[in-house]
Amino acid sequence: MTASQPRRLLVPLDDSVTVRNTVAYAVEQAETTARDSQQQVALHLVVVASTRAVDPEAQAELGDAKSLLDRAEVWVEEDLGADPPTNLDVTFEITGADRYLFSPGDYADAILAYAADNDIGQVVLDPEFNPGGTTPMLRPLEVELARDDVTVVTAPVERPARSTALARAATLPKYGTVFGISYLFYLLLSTYKPLDFLTGAITAAIVSGLLAPIAFSRQPSLTRIPKQLARLAIYVPYLIKEIAVANVQIAYVVLHPSLPIDPKIVKFEAAVWGDAPVTTLANSITLTPGTLTVSVSERAFDIHSLTADVRGDLFEGGLERAVRFVFYGREAAAIPSPRERGQGEDEDAGSSGDPEVPADG
Template sequence: MSDDASAHVLVPVGESPTLRNTVAYAVQTARDRAAETGETATVHFVYPAVWRVVEQTRAEKFERAQELLDRVELWAEEDVGDGDGADSQPAATVNIETAVVGDEEYLFSPADFARVIVAYANEHGIDRVVVDPEYQPGGNAPMLRPLEFELAKSELSVEEAPVERPARRSALVGRESLAQYLVVFGASYLFYLTLGGFSGTFDLVTGAISAGVVSLVLGQIALKGRPAFRELPGKVGRFLLYAPYLLWEIAKANVTLAYVILHPRLPIDPEMVQFKAAVWDDLPATTLANSITLTPGTLTVEVSQREFYIHSLTGGARDDLLDGALERAVRFVFYGRAAARIPSPRERDANRAAADRRQITDTDTDPAVTRREGDR
C-alpha cells in the first residue's frame, strides 16, 4: 500500500450510536497520514441507499440521508479544524467528500452493500475503508454476516474503528423496534384466527400466544426499519383486490394444466426462465415468488436480489410469466397505481435489446469516414 493511497479513507455511514466517534477517528488517521507524507488526504463518507427506485417515500429517505451526510461533514470539518494547529506538527490538508451510493439498485445482502462501496472506492482510487462497529446497512435488521467480511474479499484494507461501544440493554423490546413487533404480532394473530376461527376463547388465547412467540422471534427480521403506518391501509386495500385476482389466475392455470395432462400427446415444453423483476424489498419479492409458485405450471426455483429463476412447464406459462401480469399486480399492491405501469419483463428485454443495437450502430459509425463522404 502506497503512502499516498493510504491517506485516502472511505467510511460507510448510517445512523448509529458510534458514528460521531468513527468520524473523528477516520479524520484523525487521515490527518496523521497526510502530515507524514505531505500529501492532501481525503475522507469519503458514503451512505449506501436502503430505498428502491419506485418507493413512494424515496424522496423523503434521500433527504434524510443527505441531512445525515451534512451532519457528518460538519463533524469532520470540526475535527480537521481542531487539529490544524496541534503541537508543532505542520497543518495537514484533509478534504471531506460525501455521497449517496446504490440509490438506483436493489441492495439487500451484505454482499450488495459491499459491492457498491468497493465500486465507489475503485472509482476514486481509495484502498482503505474504516467501518463503524455499530453500523447496520440494512437498518434495524441485523445482518447474519457482517459487512466487514464481504469487504475483506476485495483488495481494500478494511479496519473497524476502535471506538467505545454503548452498553447493551437487556430490554426485550426497544422503542425503535416496538412498531415492528406490533405489526408482526397483529398480522400473525389475524392469520391464526382466519385459519382457526374466531368462535371461542380457546382460539383467541392460543392465537395470542402463537402470535406473541412469532413476533418475539421474527419481529426484527420480518421487517426492515419502522413500518410506514400511513401506507399500510392502502396496501391492505390493494391486497384485498389482489387476492381474488390471484385466485382467478390460479384457477385458469389449473384448467390449462389439466388440458395439457389429459391431452394424448402431453404437449409439455419444460424450460428454465430467468428475468429481472421490477420489485424491491423483501416482502414484494417474496409475494411475487410465492404467487408464481402457487400458479400451476410455474415454480420459483431461486430468487437472487431481483433475479428470478422460474421453471415453466409449457410455452403458454412462460408467455404469461414474461407478459408480467403477476409482477404488475404485485407492484400495484406495494407501490401503487403508478408502479403498475412499468413495462413487463418482455418489454424491458425488448427495450434493452433495442438500446444495445443503437449503441452498436453508433460505435460502428466512424466520424472521419462520414466527413470524407460528405466532402466528395
C-alpha cells in the same frame, strides 16, 4: 501509512452497529495520509441508496440517508478535532438513487461508478455493511468490487456480539399489528358466537406476546399497513386469475401428445425489498403452476420453470408489478419489466436432466 497509498478513499455507509467505528478508522487513515503528504487527500462518505428517487417511499428512505450523512459529518468533526489538516477534503453524498439496486453486484456497480467518477483508488468497507436487507452482503460485495482496479479494505473494527431474534425489543406497533392480524384470522375460522370473540382475543394476545419480538425486521407503520391490506384485497383476485390461467396452460402442456415441456432454472432479480414483499412474491410465483421458487437471496430468485411460455410470463413482470402495487402503491407498479431491465435474455441456466442452479449473488 505510506505516501504511496491511495489519497482518495471511499466509505460506503449503512446504519449499522459498526458504522461509527468504521468512519473513525477511515478518518484516521485519511488524516494520517494528509499530515504525511503535501498533496490533497479526499475522503468520500457515501450512502448507497436502497431505493430509487422516483419510488413512492423514496422520500422517507432518502431522508434517512441524509440523516445518516448528517451524523457522519458530526463524527468526522469530532475525530479531526480543532486542527484538521488543510489538505484533507471530506465529501458527504448519496449515490445510486438513479438506478435499481437488487444484488451485491448492483451495489458494487454503484460504488465502482462513483469511485470512477471521482478517481478513487480505495474503498473502505464497514464489516456490517448491509443496505439491501437482512442477508449478509459483505463477502459477495467484496467479490463484486474485485472486478475493478480499486483496493478494497474492510475496516478492522470490533463487531458486537449478535443478539438472538428472541431478544429483539417488541414495541406497541408490533404488538398491535400481530394482535390484529391474529384476531382477524381467528374470527375468519370461527362461527361468530359471543364466546368466539373472547377466545379469539385471548388467543391473539398469546400469539402477539410470543411472536411480536420476532415478527418484523423493522417497525410496522400503522398508517401504511391498512393501505397495504386494502391493496392486498385487490391483489388476491388478480393472483387467483393468474393461477387459473396458468392451470389451463399447464393442463394443455400435460395433455398434449408430444408433452412440449422445456424445464429450466432461471435467475430472476425482482424490484422488491423487505421480508414481506419478497416472501409474497416468492410464494405467488410458487402458487402459479409452471413456476417454483427454489431459493431466494436478497432480491435474487432462483426459479424453476416448466416451459418457455411461463418463463416469458415471469420476465414480463406482471406478478412483480402487482406485488409492488401492494406494498409500495400504484405509482410503484409503473416500472420497466424484468425483460426491459435486461433479464431473461439467457435462459440456459439448467434443464430437467441436469439442472444447474446459479450461484447465490
